[in-house]
Amino acid sequence: MQKYRTHNCNELNIKNKDQKIILSGWVNKKRDHGNLLFIDLRDNYGLTQCVIDKSNSFFKVLEKLQLESVIKVEGKVVERTKDTINSELKTGEIEVKIDSFVILGHCNELPMPIFSDQEYAEEIRLKYRFLDLRRKKIHENIILRSKIIEFIRSEMTKFGFLEFQTPILTSSSPEGARDFLVPSRLNPGKFYALPQAPQQFKQLIMIAGFDKYFQIAPCFRDEDARADRSPGEFYQLDMEMSFVEQEDVFEVIEKLMVNLFNKFSNKKLKYKKFPKIKFNESMIKYGTDKPDLRNPLIISDITDIFLRDDVKFEIFKKLVKSGSSVRAIVTKNTKDKPRSFFDGIDNWAKQEGASGLAYFTFEKNNKISARGPVGKLFSEESLKEIMKITSAEIGDSIFLACGKIYDLEKITSLARDKIAKELKLIDENEFAFCWIVDYPMFEKDQITKKFKFSHNPFSMPQGDIKKIDFKNPLNIMAYQYDIVCNGVELSSGAIRNHIPELMYKLFSIAGYDKKQVDEKFSGMINALSYGAPPHGGIAPGIDRIVMLLADEKNIREVTMFPMNQNAQDLMMNAPSEVGSDQLKELNLFLNKKK
Numbered sequence: 001m002q003k004y005r006t007h008n009c010n011e012l013n014i015k016n017k018d019q020k021i022i023l024s025g026w027v028n029k030k031r032d033h034g035n036l037l038f039i040d041l042r043d044n045y046g047l048t049q050c051v052i053d054k055s056n057s058f059f060k061v062l063e064k065l066q067l068e069s070v071i072k073v074e075g076k077v078v079e080r081t082k083d084t085i086n087s088e089l090k091t092g093e094i095e096v097k098i099d100s101f102v103i104l105g106h107c108n109e110l111p112m113p114i115f116s117d118q119e120y121a122e123e124i125r126l127k128y129r130f131l132d133l134r135r136k137k138i139h140e141n142i143i144l145r146s147k148i149i150e151f152i153r154s155e156m157t158k159f160g161f162l163e164f165q166t167p168i169l170t171s172s173s174p175e176g177a178r179d180f181l182v183p184s185r186l187n188p189g190k191f192y193a194l195p196q197a198p199q200q201f202k203q204l205i206m207i208a209g210f211d212k213y214f215q216i217a218p219c220f221r222d223e224d225a226r227a228d229r230s231p232g233e234f235y236q237l238d239m240e241m242s243f244v245e246q247e248d249v250f251e252v253i254e255k256l257m258v259n260l261f262n263k264f265s266n267k268k269l270k271y272k273k274f275p276k277i278k279f280n281e282s283m284i285k286y287g288t289d290k291p292d293l294r295n296p297l298i299i300s301d302i303t304d305i306f307l308r309d310d311v312k313f314e315i316f317k318k319l320v321k322s323g324s325s326v327r328a329i330v331t332k333n334t335k336d337k338p339r340s341f342f343d344g345i346d347n348w349a350k351q352e353g354a355s356g357l358a359y360f361t362f363e364k365n366n367k368i369s370a371r372g373p374v375g376k377l378f379s380e381e382s383l384k385e386i387m388k389i390t391s392a393e394i395g396d397s398i399f400l401a402c403g404k405i406y407d408l409e410k411i412t413s414l415a416r417d418k419i420a421k422e423l424k425l426i427d428e429n430e431f432a433f434c435w436i437v438d439y440p441m442f443e444k445d446q447i448t449k450k451f452k453f454s455h456n457p458f459s460m461p462q463g464d465i466k467k468i469d470f471k472n473p474l475n476i477m478a479y480q481y482d483i484v485c486n487g488v489e490l491s492s493g494a495i496r497n498h499i500p501e502l503m504y505k506l507f508s509i510a511g512y513d514k515k516q517v518d519e520k521f522s523g524m525i526n527a528l529s530y531g532a533p534p535h536g537g538i539a540p541g542i543d544r545i546v547m548l549l550a551d552e553k554n555i556r557e558v559t560m561f562p563m564n565q566n567a568q569d570l571m572m573n574a575p576s577e578v579g580s581d582q583l584k585e586l587n588l589f590l591n592k593k594k
Contacts, residue, residue, distance in 0.1 A: 004072055004104075010046025014093045016077045023048055023096060024072040024104065026134065027065060029115050037063055039098075040115075041073065044139075048091045050075065052098040062101065068114055068134070070105035073098050122556075127570040129561055141558045144264065145546045149216055151263060152237055152542075155256050161212040161239060166201035168194060168218070172520075178222035180232075188587040194220035197539060199458065200524045202240040203496055206535040207527045214239040216542060222567075227554045228488055228544055231567035236491070237545075240537035246479050246495055249536050250274070250435060253483060257540075261431055264549045270294065270432040274483070278438045287327070287413030289439075292487030293432035295420040299412050300390040302328045302400075310379035316358075316402045326402045327412045328390055331419060335361050335395040341422065342372070345399060348418060354411040358400040362392055374400075406446075417487070431485055431548070438462070439480040442473040442509060451509050455480040458503070458524070459494035460536075465502060473509045483540060485548060493538025500528045 004024040012021065025043035032038075037059060039050045050073055052059055065071070075098040086092030111128050112120050117137045125132045133139055153163065172179045172193040179193040195201075197219050205213045217238040225231040241248060254274055261269060270293065282289050285298050305311060306320040316326055334341075342359045349357045360372030368380050368387075378386070392398060399419065401412050420426050441461050443454040451473050453459075459478040461468055469475055479495035497503050503525065507517050518525060546558040556562045563569050583589060 008045040009041055009043040009048045010090050012048055012077055012091050012094055012096070014079060017079050017094065019077050020074070021077055021096065022072060022074050023050070025070070026114075027067050027069050027071060027107075030063075030065075030067065032063060038095075041071070041096075042134075044143075046091065047089055049080075049086070049089075049095040050098050051095050052101075056098065058098065058101055062098075065103070066107045066109070068107040068110060068131070069103060070107075071101050071103055073101045075099045122564060123570065126562065126564050129571045133560065138557060141546070141550045141552065142560055144550055145542075145558055145560075148260065148264060148546055148549065149542065151260060152256070153216070155259055156214045156237075156239070159212070159252055159255070161214040162210060163215050164205060164210070164213055165215055166195070166198040166205075166217065166238075170195050170201075171523075180220045180222055183586040183588055185586050196221050197236070198238050199456070200521070202238060202537060203458065203524060203535065204527055206240055206242045206496075207530070207532045211242050212239075213241075217539070225563070225565045225567065228547065230543060230555055230559055231563050231565070235542040236539040237542060238537070238539045240535060242533040242535045244495075244534070244536055246437070246481065246536065249493060249495075249538055250276075250481075253538060253540065254433075257433060257483075257485075260545070261549065265431070267429050267431055270430050271434070274433040274435050276435045276437050279436055279440065280438070282436050283409055284327075287409040287411075287416060288487075289436045289482060290484050290487055290489045291434065291436075292417065292426070293434055294426045294430050294486060295416060296425055297329055297331065297416045297420050298390075299416060300328050300330070302326050302386055302389055305382055305386055305389075308379075308382055308385075311377065311382050313358075313374055313377040316400070319402050324402050324404055325408055326400060327408055328386070328401075329399045329412060329416055329419060330390045330392045331397045331399070331423060332393075333395050334397040334423070335363070337397070342397070342399075345415065345419060345422070349401070349411060349415060352411060352414055354401065354403070354407070357411075357415060359397060361397040362387065362394050364394045368394070372397075433483065433485045436482040436484060437480075438477050439482075440474060441476040441478040441480075441506065444474070450511060453510055454478075455492060456494045457507065457510070458496050460497045460534075461502070461506065465499070470505060470509065479536070481538070483538070488544055488548060490544050491538050491540035493536065495534070495536035498528055498532040498534055500525055503528070 004022065006022045009023055009025050023041055025041040028040040028042035028047060030037065030039050035054045037052050039062065040047050041050050052062055073096065075096045077094050078097050080093055080095055112124050112131060114131060114134050117135055133142065169182060169192040177196055179196065182192040182194065184190045184192060198217050202213055215238050217236055218233055219236055220233050223229065223231060258269060258272060279289055282291055284301055287299055303320055303325045306313065306317045306326055311317065320326060346356045346359065358374045360370040360375035362383065363369050363371050368383050369375065370378050370383055386392065390398065399415060401408055401415065439455050441454065441459065442451045445452050455478065459480045462477040462479055480492065481494065482492050483490045497506065504514055504517055543555050543559060547555050550558050552558055561571065
């Protein structure tokens with residue numbers, strides 16, 4: 001007989017009645033009824049109710065035992081009475097009458113409750129993460145994560161992909177974030193970098209003649225934490241394909257996501273074929289390249305309206321003449337909403353750092369007019385033009401924002417989400433995927449005003465290579481794409497630039513000369529000169545996929561051992577100081593500030 005258990009804590013049922021069994025697990029909860037002591041015993045699989053009566057010699061020891069102690073019980077399976085059946089448990093029709101028990105592991109006084117999923121301070125949760133992970137909800141999230149990864153591996157294999165592992169110690173690369181550096185003992189003064197992504201290696205795999213690659217890849221970036229991004233490290237489904245165009249990558253990922261989300265969620269998919277939205281269009285209509293398409297609200301540009309003589313909104317007119325733009329959000333049939341709703345949105349916008357949101361409602365008596373603080377500043381003809389541009393109707397309301405494009409996109413994107421939530425327009429029982437396509441190859445740095453890559457520097461520009469307008473870099477579009485779900489960016493990807501001469505040209509626009517390219521990307525540029533196939537790929541984030549499927553708002557809830565907001569592991573006390581001998585061995589010294 002197995003020493004510690006004959007069954008797990010989710011396995012026993014009425015068919016096991018009168019059997020002698022052994023269970024092991026954690027004391028999840030105790031209920032003392034005087035003559036009877038009920039114990040919920042928990043393991044990885046579930047709960048079993050155990051009971052011991054006062055006549056048993058073990059009663060007093062169990063009565064005093066600290067919750068979360070690990071015990072082994074031996075006893076007999078008995079049927080519960082009808083009025084004590086727990087239909088929420090698989091084991092709810094039975095209980096185990098304890099004959100004997102052994103303490104396998106004592107538990108100290110708990111710093112946090114385990115049997116409750118109540119919110120607790122992050123510092124406590126992360127310091128005692130091994131306890132936090134015992135709690136039902138997060139325990140199930142981590143199991144879900146494992147099952148999702150297993151399913152992804154199975155699907156990718158069915159699609160004909162092979163799984164390979166790429167190096168963890170590599171060279172530094174400008175992926176858009178800070179590298180984590182590792183000093184080399186054998187090469188004094190030189191450093192490895194932990195990979196921000198296996199970008200160059202997966203391209204080298206294609207150049208090596210392997211047709212379809214994937215891995216569940218760890219990635220390391222020295223970035224600040226966000227709700228949807230862990231500081232330090234994360235995992236992604238890294239994949240690459242040879243002899244493909246953009247649509248071939250889309251086909252694989254769409255099949256995977258449809259199968260995955262149908263498998264692990266009861267929510268419906270808004271689109272089986274994911275819509276493709278051009279980057280520039282997305283920035284105007286949604287104010288972001290991460291749109292939540294469950295939200296029906298659309299943003300419109302109505303800047304030209306404020307050049308009309310019959311519009312008397314002087315504040316906006318002056319701003320427009322100085323280079324600002326105006327964007328509008330229409331809300332359908334909100335004529336009966338109280339003034340407090342509109343003022344609430346206006347005040348919220350001011351709290352977000354904007355100057356506020358002007359608003360009015362379209363009305364019609366003898367003629368079309370606008371009700372609201374700024375409604376009287378618009379003529380009937382200008383209102384008709386606004387209605388035409390925005391598809392607004394009588395009874396609809398409109399919110400207006402004015403400013404420079406960057407600030408305008410930010411506030412209208414946030415306002416679009418805020419208004420939709422206030423009006424309860426978002427179907428929480430739905431997943432809405434989309435592709436954002438046609439990203440510009442370059443953008444101007446807000447500070448230096450120099451050109452830099454807007455996305456992946458190894459992307460293929462669109463159009464006839466011989467006719468690319470290198471003199472106007474902002475006009476160059478790239479075969480770059482993002483996949484977005486419910487306003488969460490799951491991944492960026494691209495068709496890769498496999499032509500060395502073209503790569504040199506594009507990198508020169510971003511300020512890299514040939515020598516720098518050869519030094520920083522020696523492996524890649526060398527390999528491309530030995531016959532490279534057209535290839536492309538993408539890398540959806542595992543953490544964000546699990547976050548969506550687990551219906552969590554913070555990525556910490558689906559990550560086994562996350563760091564805190566300051567990139568610290570409170571449980572393992574990392575990062576930590578190292579001794580002088582270790583530093584000396586690595587040829588390093590610390591310049592400590594006084």
